[in-house]
Amino acid sequence: MLLGVTPSHAVAIRASADPVKDERPITDKDREHWAFRPLAKAGAEATLEKLSPPQSPPADTATLIRRVTFDLTGLPPSLDAQKDYETLVDDLLASKEYGEHWAQWWLDLARFAETDGFEYDAERSRAWQYRDWVIKALNDDMPFDQFVQQQIAGDLLPDGDENATAFLFTVPDMPDLNNQSERRHVLLNDITSTVGAVGLGLTVGCAQCHDHPYDPISQADFYRLRAFFDNTVLPKERKPLGPSVRVFTEGVPASTVFVRGDFKRPGPEITPAIPRLFGSLEKTDRAAFAQWLASKDNALFLRAMANRIWQQHFGKPLAAVPGDLGHQGEAPSHPALLDWLAAELPRQNWSLKKLHKLIVMSPTYRQSSLVVRPSGRSGVPDGLKAELQTPRRLTGEMLRDAMLSVSGQLNLKSGGPGVRLPMPKEVSDTLLKGQYKVTEDVTEHTRRSVYIFARRNVRHPLFDLFDRPDAQISCARRNESTTAPQALTLLNSDIAHETAAKLATTLTQKHGSGTRALVSAATQRCLSRKATEAEITTGSTFIEQQTQLASSFQGALADYCLALLNSNEFLFVD
Numbered sequence: 001m002l003l004g005v006t007p008s009h010a011v012a013i014r015a016s017a018d019p020v021k022d023e024r025p026i027t028d029k030d031r032e033h034w035a036f037r038p039l040a041k042a043g044a045e046a047t048l049e050k051l052s053p054p055q056s057p058p059a060d061t062a063t064l065i066r067r068v069t070f071d072l073t074g075l076p077p078s079l080d081a082q083k084d085y086e087t088l089v090d091d092l093l094a095s096k097e098y099g100e101h102w103a104q105w106w107l108d109l110a111r112f113a114e115t116d117g118f119e120y121d122a123e124r125s126r127a128w129q130y131r132d133w134v135i136k137a138l139n140d141d142m143p144f145d146q147f148v149q150q151q152i153a154g155d156l157l158p159d160g161d162e163n164a165t166a167f168l169f170t171v172p173d174m175p176d177l178n179n180q181s182e183r184r185h186v187l188l189n190d191i192t193s194t195v196g197a198v199g200l201g202l203t204v205g206c207a208q209c210h211d212h213p214y215d216p217i218s219q220a221d222f223y224r225l226r227a228f229f230d231n232t233v234l235p236k237e238r239k240p241l242g243p244s245v246r247v248f249t250e251g252v253p254a255s256t257v258f259v260r261g262d263f264k265r266p267g268p269e270i271t272p273a274i275p276r277l278f279g280s281l282e283k284t285d286r287a288a289f290a291q292w293l294a295s296k297d298n299a300l301f302l303r304a305m306a307n308r309i310w311q312q313h314f315g316k317p318l319a320a321v322p323g324d325l326g327h328q329g330e331a332p333s334h335p336a337l338l339d340w341l342a343a344e345l346p347r348q349n350w351s352l353k354k355l356h357k358l359i360v361m362s363p364t365y366r367q368s369s370l371v372v373r374p375s376g377r378s379g380v381p382d383g384l385k386a387e388l389q390t391p392r393r394l395t396g397e398m399l400r401d402a403m404l405s406v407s408g409q410l411n412l413k414s415g416g417p418g419v420r421l422p423m424p425k426e427v428s429d430t431l432l433k434g435q436y437k438v439t440e441d442v443t444e445h446t447r448r449s450v451y452i453f454a455r456r457n458v459r460h461p462l463f464d465l466f467d468r469p470d471a472q473i474s475c476a477r478r479n480e481s482t483t484a485p486q487a488l489t490l491l492n493s494d495i496a497h498e499t500a501a502k503l504a505t506t507l508t509q510k511h512g513s514g515t516r517a518l519v520s521a522a523t524q525r526c527l528s529r530k531a532t533e534a535e536i537t538t539g540s541t542f543i544e545q546q547t548q549l550a551s552s553f554q555g556a557l558a559d560y561c562l563a564l565l566n567s568n569e570f571l572f573v574d
Contacts, residue, residue, distance in 0.1 A: 019211075019219040019257045020268040026276045030216035034332070035201070035325040036277060039299045040339040048358065051337040054367040056389070061085075063368070063574050066528040067389075068092065068360050070573045071313060074101030074398045074448075075405050077528050089360055093353045096414055099139030100450050102352075104397055105312055106134055107450075108478065109198045110151075110170050113471035114418050117172035117456035120432065125417075130166035131450070132415045137164075143350035144305070145294040152195065152290035168195075168232060172456060172472055185263035192226040197474045199293045201304030201325040204275070209261030215326040216277050220257050220270060227255035227272035228289045300325065302342035307332070308476060309352075310341060313359050315392040323476035365389070369574050391572040393480060396466030397449035403495070403565060404446050406525045407503040411446045418453030419444045427461060465489055490566050500562035504554055507561075515540040518557060526564040 031037070042051070059067065065088065069077040072092040083091075092098060114127040137147050151167035154160035171190045177183040193205030206212050207222035255272065259265040272284040274292060278300075281288050293301055304325060311317035318338045321329035332338040341355075348354040359365055369389040394402060404410040420439045428436040439445065452460060456471050465486050469475035490496050503525070511517045519539035523531035531539070539560055546556035564570060 017259070018268060019223075019259070020270065023218045023220050024211070024216075026216055030277060033327060034335060035300055035303060035319075035329075037299065039302065039343050040336060042336065042340045042343070046336075046340055048337070048340070048362045048364060051340055052334060052362075052364045054363045056367040056370060058363070058366050059368040059389070059574070062529040064366055067573055069528075070394070070398065070402075071360065072101070072356065073097035074104075074401060075410075076402050076525075079524065086361065089357055093356060096135075096139055097412070097448075098353075099135040099137075100414070100448055101398075102138050102312075103131065103135045104395075104450055105308070106138075107131060108469055108475040109308075110134075110167050111172075111194065111469075111471045111474050112170045113454045113456040115454075115456045116175065117472065118174050120176075121435070121455065121457040122175065123435075127166070127170070127454075128417050129163050130170065131418075131454075133161060133163045133166075135415070135450070138352065141351055141353045144345060144352050145296075145350045148199065148294035148301075149290040152199075152293060153287040156285070156287040157290065168229065170471075182263050185258070188226050188229055189261075191229050191232070192222060194474050195229075195293075196225065197323055197476070199304070200300050201307070201322065201476075202300070203324050203326065203328070212326075214328050217275050219261075220268075221273075221275040221277075223255065223257040224270050224273040225275060227270060228284075228286045230255050230272075232286075296346035299342065302345060303338060306338060306341035306345060309355065310338075310359075311477065313356075313365065315390055317477065321477075323474070389574075391568075391574050393572050394466075395478065396460075396463040396468050399466060399571065400449050400460075400462055400495075402570070403499045406565075407499045408506040409446045409499075409502055410448070411443055413444075413447055414451075416451070419447050419451050420453045421445055421460060423458075424461060427458060430458060462489065462495065487566075490571075491562070496562060496565060497558070500558045500565060501554075503561040503565075504558040507557065508554065513553065515543050518543070519560070522557075522561055522564055526561070527567070527569045 058064075064085065065077050068085075068089060069075065069092060072089070073095060075097055110130075112127070112131060115121045115123050137150075142150075149157060150160050150164035152165070154164035155162045168191050169187070171187060171194070173187060174183060189205070189208050193203075193208070196202050196204030202215060202217070204212070204217055204222055204225065206215075207217045207219050209219070211218045254269050256266040256269050259267045272286075272289070274281060274289065278298075281292055292298065295301070303319075304322070307317045307319050307322050307325070311322055318334055318341075319325055319330060319332040344358065345352075345355055348358070367389055369391055401410065420437050422438050422445070423436065449460075449463070452463075454471065459468055459470065465483070467479045467481055469478060503522070507518050507521050507525075511521045516536050519536045520531045522539070523529065523535060542563075543553070543556045543560050546559050547553045550556055550559070
């Protein structure tokens with residue numbers, strides 16, 4: 001028996017000589033798990049506020065403007081963002097910066113990168129076209145069911161876009177592997193695992209070699225699901241995969257179950273089918289599968305997506321393990337709220353923008369993160385509920401973009417091939433000969449982080465420090481580490497000092513050399529609020545004393561700007 005596995009599960013994960021013949025039937029008990037049930041029907045009076053009531057008073061205007069601007073665009077608010085809140089929300093959702101920010105959420109799920117990974121990490125010259133497709137689709141508010149369906153079968157659906165189906169192949173790959181049958185097997189397993197993880201929120205990849213140890217997904221279920229994609233890989237292709245996957249080649253092996261997951265041991269032949277837990281389809285082509293996956297009748301798909309969208313807005317999901325809604329995950333803290341949100345997506349005609357607006361306009365979202373206990377002491381109470389607003393740290397991409405934005409350097413050009421930034425020598429030396437290339441046009445170096453060339457084996461140091469996933473597998477929730485190198489980088493790195501100096505120059509050009517005016521302007525730029533009188537006094541004193549020490553007013557102002565860029569108020573969204 002395996003450690004920590006019940007006897008019944010131990011039987012389930014035992015490899016079978018005939019995974020189809022020995023397949024355990026699906027039972028009513030299997031369907032009782034909360035995530036596999038139909039969505040609960042909320043009453044006509046149900047609203048987000050009633051299902052998730054605020055626990056705190058409303059946030060002040062400056063805090064709310066900063067929160068929603070970062071939330072919807074990934075950037076700090078502009079200096080003229082003082083407008084009616086609903087008008088601001090509409091403007092943010094209509095901006096191109098919205099799609100550029102929210103695309104990174106989806107690219108994490110898609111394990112997007114512009115290189116193959118593995119030993120040679122060869123480049124994929126057209127991979128950026130998929131990234132741009134995602135951004136455009138989000139900015140156009142493509143109905144979310146179509147957004148997902150096109151990425152599964154855009155080459156087969158009416159008015160589909162083959163660039164979308166690059167989602168299937170944004171996968172680590174070894175094009176020059178001697179055994180192309182092995183390569184094909186690994187690719188198809190990855191595609192199947194990723195589609196299951198993203199579309200269903202389940203770890204279906206655990207059933208590659210044996211029945212799933214916890215969820216009612218058999219090994220045969222896995223390979224039936226994989227069979228939808230069996231005609232999408234060229235078994236003898238030896239070049240990096242491009243965006244298009246419309247490949248129908250002769251000689252593609254019949255779909256089979258592979259005994260113990262070994263590509264050299266094909267077992268019983270099977271036909272494409274969704275996991276038996278979810279019923280069956282009349283048609284068994286990839287287009288039919290895509291339409292079933294992203295449909296209003298697929299409760300698991302809707303829950304998985306609603307859970308992730310809530311996570312992006314509040315910093316934590318309603319169901320704590322967004323990549324696993326199966327038996328090894330955790331039940332949602334507010335099941336009625338999750339089901340209501342899940343049903344709301346198709347009710348809103350699959351408009352993500354309408355769902356975003358519904359959330360950010362709610363009193364739940366607009367509440368303060370400061371909780372006052374009955375005793376009068378401030379802080380976060382015990383038994384913190386999932387809907388409570390809590391300060392969230394900027395991601396590495398948001399941090400870099402914010403630093404460029406407040407210092408007046410951000411280049412808002414959209415689209416195109418990934419920008420290759422200069423790297424520290426200790427990082428560039430790890431690359432193979434010829435791989436370290438820097439974009440010659442230096443104005444490109446200050447573009448948004450979503451457009452930075454995404455190498456699988458070597459991430460930009462700032463992104464690496466601040467927990468960007470490595471794109472080896474689908475990432476439903478980023479880790480959030482707190483380490484000494486993060487603080488040291490923000491205090492001592494070239495990018496930090498260059499940003500502080502640029503910010504100081506921008507401030508003096510616009511506000512002269514009066515310290516009080518400069519402190520006020522710096523605070524507004526970096527923290528998106530007015531400076532207090534105490535801050536103005538303290539900041540002015542610091543700059544004056546630092547000028548005497550450094551013999552340079554501009555250097556002293558840059559030091560003050562560096563301090564603001566290192567403050568928690570800059571690094572976190574409240």
